Amino acid sequence: METAAQAAPAAPATGPAVIVAIDGPSGTGKSSTSRAVAARLGMSFLDTGAQYRAMTWWMTGNGVDVSDPSAVAALARKPAIVSGTDPKAPTITVDGADASGPIRTPEVTANVSAVSAVPEVREVITGLQRSIAASAPHGIVVEGRDIGTTVLPDADVKIFLTASAEARAARRSGELGATTGAAVAATKEALIQRDAADSTRKASPLAKAADATEIDTTDLTLAQVIDRIVALVEEKRAAK
Numbered sequence: 001m002e003t004a005a006q007a008a009p010a011a012p013a014t015g016p017a018v019i020v021a022i023d024g025p026s027g028t029g030k031s032s033t034s035r036a037v038a039a040r041l042g043m044s045f046l047d048t049g050a051q052y053r054a055m056t057w058w059m060t061g062n063g064v065d066v067s068d069p070s071a072v073a074a075l076a077r078k079p080a081i082v083s084g085t086d087p088k089a090p091t092i093t094v095d096g097a098d099a100s101g102p103i104r105t106p107e108v109t110a111n112v113s114a115v116s117a118v119p120e121v122r123e124v125i126t127g128l129q130r131s132i133a134a135s136a137p138h139g140i141v142v143e144g145r146d147i148g149t150t151v152l153p154d155a156d157v158k159i160f161l162t163a164s165a166e167a168r169a170a171r172r173s174g175e176l177g178a179t180t181g182a183a184v185a186a187t188k189e190a191l192i193q194r195d196a197a198d199s200t201r202k203a204s205p206l207a208k209a210a211d212a213t214e215i216d217t218t219d220l221t222l223a224q225v226i227d228r229i230v231a232l233v234e235e236k237r238a239a240k
């Protein structure tokens with residue numbers, strides 16, 4: 001039978017298992033950085049945004065009115081969301097179906113902040129996240145919005161990534177192949193709105209943990225950010 005922590009990386013760990021929490025607003029580089037750090041250090045990787053997107057995909061696909069928190073809350077325990085944590089090939093399934101493509105649609109992106117603000121949704125997904133982290137054999141890099149503050153407050157290393165809205169919009173637009181001035185402006189506006197919704201919700205909002213190291217990635221390459229975080233994790237491993 002599959003478990004939530006399936007497909008952990010096979011690479012041997014080079015030191016004690018550490019838990020790394022990486023949070024920050026949209027487009028700051030959390031996923032790309034976390035995957036690379038985990039792959040380099042032989043650790044597991046968990047994209048928690050993908051779990052909230054999977055829940056949102058299930059809700060919209062099953063005709064749930066996602067603007068009604070009580071309708072979402074009533075069904076939050078129904079979907080079986082399973083994350084594969086190999087950083088070289090992360091996976092996500094919902095009720096056994098591959099959800100990696102469908103969770104990236106504009107419809108899911110437009111609705112995910114509303115669904116993830118529902119406390120019952122957070123309770124279910126936070127439980128999954130803690131159980132995956134607890135069973136990662138060589139440690140794990142978990143990225144999201146509330147990992148250092150709420151999900152894993154005792155994480156060994158906490159990072160909070162930031163970047164200017166302009167840099168984030170340019171990166172995201174480049175990824176989508178929509179680089180006209182109007183497209184970048186629309187992407188920037190959408191990022192700002194999603195960050196505002198995620199930061200102001202009552203249940204476990206996007207926030208920097210008091211003991212997190214903030215890294216502004218605006219003028220850093222992806223490789224520089226990865227190197228900095230790998231150094232912090234290696235320092236922590238050496239001290240353990």
Ligand SMILES: Nc1ncnc2c1ncn2[C@@H]1O[C@H](COP(=O)(O)OP(=O)(O)OP(=O)(O)O)[C@@H](O)[C@H]1O
Pocket residue numbers: 024025026027028029030031032033049171172175217220221222223225
């Ligand atoms: N330091 C960097 N310099 C340039 N581009 C970067 C940097 N970090 C990430 N990117 C690029 O920016 C885009 C967004 O990165 P990524 O998806 O990792 O961000 P994220 O914080 O996980 O976003 P979201 O929260 O929306 O899922 C990707 O195309 C990635 O390759």
Ligand SMILES: Nc1ccn([C@H]2C[C@H](O)[C@@H](COP(=O)(O)O)O2)c(=O)n1
Pocket residue numbers: 026048049050052053112113116117143144145146147194198
């Ligand atoms: N720990 C988390 C991770 C994600 N979310 C919500 C808020 C985001 O807008 C959405 C999608 O995340 P992304 O794929 O863009 O990283 O999921 C959250 O509330 N808590």
